[in-house]
Amino acid sequence: GEDVEQSLFLSVREGDSSVINCTYTDSSSTYLYWYKQEPGAGLQLLTYIFSNMDMKQDQRLTVLLNKKDKHLSLRIADTQTGDSAIYFCAVGKQAGGGADGLTFGKGTHLIIQP
Amino acid sequence: EAQVTQNPRYLITVTGKKLTVTCSQNMNHEYMSWYRQDPGLGLRQIYYSMNVEVTDKGDVPEGYKVSRKEKRNFPLILESPSPNQTSLYFCASSLARTSGVGSYEQYFGPGTRLTVT
Numbered sequence: 001g002e003d004v005e006q007s008l009f010l011s012v013r014e015g016d017s018s019v020i021n022c023t024y025t026d027s028s029s030t031y032l033y034w035y036k037q038e039p040g041a042g043l044q045l046l047t048y049i050f051s052n053m054d055m056k057q058d059q060r061l062t063v064l065l066n067k068k069d070k071h072l073s074l075r076i077a078d079t080q081t082g083d084s085a086i087y088f089c090a091v092g093k094q095a096g097g098g099a100d101g102l103t104f105g106k107g108t109h110l111i112i113q114p
Numbered sequence: 115e116a117q118v119t120q121n122p123r124y125l126i127t128v129t130g131k132k133l134t135v136t137c138s139q140n141m142n143h144e145y146m147s148w149y150r151q152d153p154g155l156g157l158r159q160i161y162y163s164m165n166v167e168v169t170d171k172g173d174v175p176e177g178y179k180v181s182r183k184e185k186r187n188f189p190l191i192l193e194s195p196s197p198n199q200t201s202l203y204f205c206a207s208s209l210a211r212t213s214g215v216g217s218y219e220q221y222f223g224p225g226t227r228l229t230v231t
Contacts, residue, residue, distance in 0.1 A: 001173075008154075035222075042118075042204060042222040043157075088156065102220065104149075106156035 002026040006089055006105035013113045018076040020108045022089030027070060029091040033102065034063065034074045037086040046074070046087075076110075084112045116141045118223035120205050126229045127195055135190045135226050137205030145208045146188040147172070147220070148180065150201040157204065163188055195230040202227050 003025045012018045024032075030051045035043040049056045049063045049072070056063045062075040072091075076083055089105040118139045127133055139146065147162040149172075159172030163182040177199055179191040188207075192199060205223040 004156075042224045043206075044222070045219045048219070090157075102159075104157040106154060 002029065002091060002103040004089055004091055004103050004105040006087075006108045008106065009109045009111065011111040011113060012079050014079060014081060016079055018074075018079045018083065018110055020074045020076075020087050020089075020110065022072040022074075022105055024070050024072070024089075024091045024103075026091070026093075026103075027067070028093055029070075031092045032063075032065060032072050033090040033092075034061075034072075035088040035090060035104075037088065037107070039085075043088065079110075079112060081112050081114075084110055086110070116221065118205055118207055118221050120203075120223040120226050122226060123224060124227050126231065128231055129196055130194050133192050133195060133228075135192075135203060135205075135228070137188045137190065137223060138186050139188075139205075139207040139221065140186065141207065141221065142185065143207035143209055143221070144185070145220075146182065147206045148178070148188070148190050149204045149206065150174065150199075151204060151225075152201050160190070160203075192228075195228075197230045200228060200230050 005023045033048045034046045036046045037043050047058050047061050049065050060077045064073045086107040086109050088107045090102040092102040121136045144165045148160040149157040151157050158174045160178050161172050161180040163169045166182055166185050169180050203226045206220040208220045
């Protein structure tokens, strides 16, 4: 089955850019998502990208997809203390998860240094 | 307000005592799913449902049951809970895959933290 890998922790200074990386194994994954989980809360969809795209930008968020290397990244510009959370990469073959569900990475804890 | 609700949010129980965690969504979504989140393991899918009376196993279904008698509700049932089911549980819903534009997001509930002693 699909395997999604992320590093567990990332520490950045406030105001710097954060780059969270994710790799996956199934090249037929079509829908790739980034979710944010704040302490004590559920998961919130941040952004998504389709496999026919290389990049997607949404305000401070930039998603890059390298299909050849099966590598997805999330860049957060001008990182703020409110960005402190766990970020999950998730991939699937169908919109909304569908019958196969989504395969999630283990999550990256983003730690903001003042 | 579009949302997924779960109850209870916190539950401490003993081994073998049957329990049900409810999940309800008000978005008329066809697809619903249960995940468990454990430290170092991320989210793993327990069961999912494509529509009323249609359910199927996810990656870690052992020890769990579900039912989908109504579109809005998708309860998770632990017939005989064991300590290895201590976890944080999330319910999620989305439009089904054939729904076209706007069907890409899974909406998650706030989570239910279950402790089995």
